[in-house]
Amino acid sequence: MRTNTSDLTCLILAGGKGKRLRPITNSLPKPLVKVAGKPIIDYSIDHCLFHGVDKFLILSGYLSPKVVDHVSSISISKDKINFKVVNSGDVDIIERIRQALNYVQTKYLIVLYGDTISDVNINDILNFHKNHNSIATMATWQIRTNFGVIKSNESGLVVEYKEKPKMDVWINIGYIVISTERTGCINNFDTFQEFLENLVKTQNLYTYQHNGFHYTVNNLSELQDAEDYLIEMHQKERING
Numbered sequence: 228m229r230t231n232t233s234d235l236t237c238l239i240l241a242g243g244k245g246k247r248l249r250p251i252t253n254s255l256p257k258p259l260v261k262v263a264g265k266p267i268i269d270y271s272i273d274h275c276l277f278h279g280v281d282k283f284l285i286l287s288g289y290l291s292p293k294v295v296d297h298v299s300s301i302s303i304s305k306d307k308i309n310f311k312v313v314n315s316g317d318v319d320i321i322e323r324i325r326q327a328l329n330y331v332q333t334k335y336l337i338v339l340y341g342d343t344i345s346d347v348n349i350n351d352i353l354n355f356h357k358n359h360n361s362i363a364t365m366a367t368w369q370i371r372t373n374f375g376v377i378k379s380n381e382s383g384l385v386v387e388y389k390e391k392p393k394m395d396v397w398i399n400i401g402y403i404v405i406s407t408e409r410t411g412c413i414n415n416f417d418t419f420q421e422f423l424e425n426l427v428k429t430q431n432l433y434t435y436q437h438n439g440f441h442y443t444v445n446n447l448s449e450l451q452d453a454e455d456y457l458i459e460m461h462q463k464e465r466i467n468g
Contacts, residue, residue: 242288258341320419366402
């Protein structure tokens with residue numbers, strides 16, 4: 228069932244220094260690093276627009292003027308889509324969110340990491356969150372290993388071998404939906420990690436398991452992996468299209 232995303236504001240975290248992507252990020256904010264010819268942040272924006280989201284807060288810090296210039300250059304109808312860049316400087320994620328709350332007027336907000344490319348179904352995760360009536364819902368993804376995994380018996384005989392399997396571990400990939408009316412508790416914490424850990428402790432965090440594609444671009448190797456995947460995907464689309 229398609230839900231009403233007019234009640235949703237998208238917060239994209241775009242303030243980190245991206246140290247592990249140097250030298251690219253010496254002069255470029257990490258969300259503006261291009262993957263397959265397109266800045267990472269544009270994948271997130273386009274994906275949200277596809278799901279009907281029309282309110283965006285871009286939470287900048289490092290090299291903020293370049294983020295402002297890029298957002299200003301995005302060629303969409305600005306009279307229908309609301310963009311605002313909030314520069315909170317060199318602070319923890321939770322402070323970026325605290326400052327952004329001054330501009331949120333919707334029932335819900337969704338926090339996206341600025342270094343992540345995923346096809347999380349925003350309508351589905353928002354419906355899931357509403358149905359569970361909790362403070363927050365986090366999208367998670369089953370981690371894949373790049374190694375061949377072996378099981379052996381006591382004598383060392385290999386009894387099972389799997390090449391690059393999915394692991395029984397789910398990771399936080401952002402797309403964190405939060406009920407705006409219940410964000411007052413954010414003021415009680417110094418870091419976003421502490422906030423999430425407290426949600427777990429108080430049983431106020433649900434997980435929405437995402438089974439589609441996901442790439443986090445933390446370093447040059449992950450950048451290459453994401454680029455290879457997206458180029459291959461685009462080639463398949465051209466062939467099938």
